[in-house]
Amino acid sequence: MTRRTPPLGDQQGLWQAVMAAAAGRCxxxxxCGKNHDKDGGRCPAQHGAYVRHGTGPVHLLAAPAEADALLLPPHKAAALPKAALAAWCPACHSATRRAVDKARLASAPAAGPDCLFDF
Incomplete structure (x- = not known):
């Protein structure tokens, strides 16, 4: 996948529209837990560019823009409209998903007893 070649599953041009709206940048x-202050508050990763020496080029993802929506099942995330999607680099996407999942688990009510009878 080059700078302008979309992923194979992009039949309707959704990925291209999201990347155009993001100007090819995460x-x-x-x-994700990083403040990205050195880059104006936004992740510097650009599609097709190298983040650091020794890694491959970054391939941005079109995924839900809202952090809570990143935990949606794939079939529901795929049905989101273009306005609800954003460009994510894999590192920020994974870190944000982990943070949201951790917060969801922390706020979940405590599980009941793990046995059939009280002793």
Missing amino acids: QCRGT
Whole structure:
């Protein structure tokens, strides 16, 4: 996948539209845990560019823009409209998903007893 070649599953041009709206740059603004202050508050990763020496080029993802929506099942995330999607680099996407999942688990009510009878 080159700078302008979309992924194979992009039949309707959705990925291309999201990348055009993001100008080919990750749209994370710190939900991944990094503040991205050196880059104006936005992740510097660009599609097709190298983040650091020794790694391959970055391939941006079109995924839900809202952090909570990143935990949607794939079939529901795929049905989201273009306005609800953002460009994510894999590092920010994974870190944000982990943070949201950790917060969801922390706020979940405590599980009941793990046995059939009380002793």
